[in-house]
Amino acid sequence: MKKITLLLFVTITAFACTSEKKETMEVTPVVADISIEDGWARPGKAGMMSAAYFRLENTTDIADTLVSASSNVSNNTQIHLSYEKDGLMVMEEQEFVPVPANASVMFKQGGLHIMLIQPDNDINEGDSVAVELTFKSGRTLSAQVPVRPATGMKMDMQGH
Amino acid sequence: MKYLPLLLLTLFIAIGACNSSPEVIDDLTDRSFELVDQDSVEVTFPDDYKGKYVVMSFIYTNCPDICPLITQNLIKIQKDLDNPDVQFLAVTFDPKRDTPETLSKYKSVFHLDENFNFLTGEEETINAFMDSVRVRTQVSLSTTTQDGTELYFLNHSDKIMVMNPEGKVIIEYGGSQPSVPKLIVQDLNRLLK
Ligand SMILES: [Cu+2]
Numbered sequence: 001m002k003k004i005t006l007l008l009f010v011t012i013t014a015f016a017c018t019s020e021k022k023e024t025m026e027v028t029p030v031v032a033d034i035s036i037e038d039g040w041a042r043p044g045k046a047g048m049m050s051a052a053y054f055r056l057e058n059t060t061d062i063a064d065t066l067v068s069a070s071s072n073v074s075n076n077t078q079i080h081l082s083y084e085k086d087g088l089m090v091m092e093e094q095e096f097v098p099v100p101a102n103a104s105v106m107f108k109q110g111g112l113h114i115m116l117i118q119p120d121n122d123i124n125e126g127d128s129v130a131v132e133l134t135f136k137s138g139r140t141l142s143a144q145v146p147v148r149p150a151t152g153m154k155m156d157m158q159g160h
Numbered sequence: 161m162k163y164l165p166l167l168l169l170t171l172f173i174a175i176g177a178c179n180s181s182p183e184v185i186d187d188l189t190d191r192s193f194e195l196v197d198q199d200s201v202e203v204t205f206p207d208d209y210k211g212k213y214v215v216m217s218f219i220y221t222n223c224p225d226i227c228p229l230i231t232q233n234l235i236k237i238q239k240d241l242d243n244p245d246v247q248f249l250a251v252t253f254d255p256k257r258d259t260p261e262t263l264s265k266y267k268s269v270f271h272l273d274e275n276f277n278f279l280t281g282e283e284e285t286i287n288a289f290m291d292s293v294r295v296r297t298q299v300s301l302s303t304t305t306q307d308g309t310e311l312y313f314l315n316h317s318d319k320i321m322v323m324n325p326e327g328k329v330i331i332e333y334g335g336s337q338p339s340v341p342k343l344i345v346q347d348l349n350r351l352l353k
Pocket of ligand 1: 080224225
């Protein structure tokens with residue numbers, strides 16, 4: 001048991017040193033490698049509401065934290081979370097979203113989402129939306145996500 | 161303590177009674193609400209829908225996440241049911257902003273047919289309507305947009321209901337859960353037999 005504690009201590013110290021090095025010296029920054037996977041945005045009308053969803057995939061041993069989001073379709077792009085509270089559906093802006101090491105974080109309907117508030121133009125099926133995410137480490141990540149109805153919402157019934 | 165067996169018996173009878181007769185959740189038969197749809201066509205609810213099963217939900221169009229999810233569930237029910245005699249309604253609880261024009265734009269995003277309509281009305285009427293189906297709302301976060309106008313969001317109940325041809329609500333489920341369309345389709349198929 002002592003050995004494990006010692007090992008843990010060494011590991012933590014090692015990590016602490018790594019992150020300190022990153023901030024104080026001009027070495028190759030050690031940041032998490034996070035990618036945006038399976039992104040999509042809901043179609044919407046100019047001046048109304050839309051949202052973008054994706055999965056953040058962190059394949060490294062380093063955690064990071066999402067701190068802001070922006071997009072090319074709306075100057076008011078926010079990180080939100082929907083959840084149930086006392087029998088009501090509630091939506092809250094999120095100051096940050098932790099992305100743990102070797103983990104994925106789902107942005108999906110009924111949960112975390114990137115709010116595209118009052119887009120300047122219609123967001124039509126077949127278009128794409130540029131989403132840019134900024135992390136606490138300073139790293140930014142961008143992706144073009146396709147605009148489409150939610151999965152399982154193929155509009156075949158209208159012969160569209 | 162000696163009344164306990166009697167109490168239990170009463171409880172069992174009560175539960176039994178609930179299971180055997182079709183349960184009425186909200187009786188709207190003698191209510192009357194003057195509403196308008198997304199094309200500004202006036203409707204009287206529930207009278208105009210009597211004789212049909214109505215699947216209905218409660219939304220607002222400034223809702224970017226949950227309400228589209230509820231709308232998608234209604235769409236899925238309509239598609240899987242494939243019965244043109246069933247009416248689908250989404251009633252806004254935000255009539256101040258959800259004018260017929262706004263609802264019309266919202267409807268167009270989802271490519272819906274004439275059996276799927278969005279309803280709004282005078283604020284007072286909508287409030288009374290929402291009370292009658294026990295839909296609660298409260299203003300939650302508000303944010304200021306670039307042009308300086310206040311943009312608010314609403315916390316709200318999340319449900320889909322089925323009203324029978326007489327105007328009685330007989331089925332109620334959570335609105336946004338992915339498991340709900342299947343359950344409602346099963347229930348309706350049984351009722352429509
Ligand atoms: Cu939101």
